[in-house]
Amino acid sequence: DVKVTQSSRYLVKRTGEKVFLECVQDMDHENMFWYRQDPGLGLRLIYFSYDVKMKEKGDIPEGYSVSREKKERFSLILESASTNQTSMYLCASKQGGGHTEAFFGQGTRLTVV
Amino acid sequence: AQKVTQAQTEISVVEKEDVTLDCVYETRDTTYYLFWYKQPPSGELVFLIRRNSFDEQNEISGRYSWNFQKSTSSFNFTITASQVVDSAVYFCALSEFSRISSGSARQLTFGSGTQLTVLP
Numbered sequence: 001d002v003k004v005t006q007s008s009r010y011l012v013k014r015t016g017e018k019v020f021l022e023c024v025q026d027m028d029h030e031n032m033f034w035y036r037q038d039p040g041l042g043l044r045l046i047y048f049s050y051d052v053k054m055k056e057k058g059d060i061p062e063g064y065s066v067s068r069e070k071k072e073r074f075s076l077i078l079e080s081a082s083t084n085q086t087s088m089y090l091c092a093s094k095q096g097g098g099h100t101e102a103f104f105g106q107g108t109r110l111t112v113v
Numbered sequence: 114a115q116k117v118t119q120a121q122t123e124i125s126v127v128e129k130e131d132v133t134l135d136c137v138y139e140t141r142d143t144t145y146y147l148f149w150y151k152q153p154p155s156g157e158l159v160f161l162i163r164r165n166s167f168d169e170q171n172e173i174s175g176r177y178s179w180n181f182q183k184s185t186s187s188f189n190f191t192i193t194a195s196q197v198v199d200s201a202v203y204f205c206a207l208s209e210f211s212r213i214s215s216g217s218a219r220q221l222t223f224g225s226g227t228q229l230t231v232l233p
Binding site for chain 2: 009033035040041042043044045048058088090092099100101102103104105106107109
């Protein structure tokens with residue numbers, strides 16, 4: 001079974017903290033993605049990576065950065081968490097090339113207080 | 114303008130009823146793909162179907178069926194004889210050729226989702 005695993009289901013952080021969200025996939029996929037899910041807005045792409053150490057901004061990158069040091073791991077970093085970053089964060093991976101389906105992790109619900 | 118519109122925010126049906134979830138998309142590409150995903154309460158999105166822009170045949174998989182109509186830019190999803198386990202948020206998504214960025218990653222653009230509740 002293919003698997004995308006996010007390190008935490010629930011996180012509560014304080015405003016101004018540096019926050020790391022970790023995602024690991026075991027399918028040897030080239031591409032990995034971080035989405036943010038908010039009611040009424042669907043999933044919005046924050047960043048994606050198509051190879052180790054390669055990254056590209058998505059639609060809403062402000063306030064976030066990412067790291068991909070190994071193929072299987074893609075980290076989302078909130079440099080200084082703010083309350084408007086309270087949301088559900090979803091990691092996904094997909095095989096490179098073609099319009100293949102993406103596989104998703106179970107999500108991390110982050111609350112910034 | 115939204116690229117993928119799911120106008121139905123919430124739908125509630127009674128078990129065994131049929132229900133159709135609407136999806137309207139917008140693209141200038143001639144080559145594109147459409148997807149449906151299911152997000153149960155556990156949170157993980159589950160892939161249901163992919164359809165390319167050149168294949169307008171409707172598809173049926175068990176109680177699920179999909180109606181793709183390029184003329185109206187719609188890709189609707191019907192659940193026949195709904196069950197309580199069908200309760201979830203359903204997302205429609207679009208993958209466009211023109212959105213290719215570096216490498217071969219093709220981004221998915223999601224609709225806002227439809228919350229389906231099936232009552233016993």
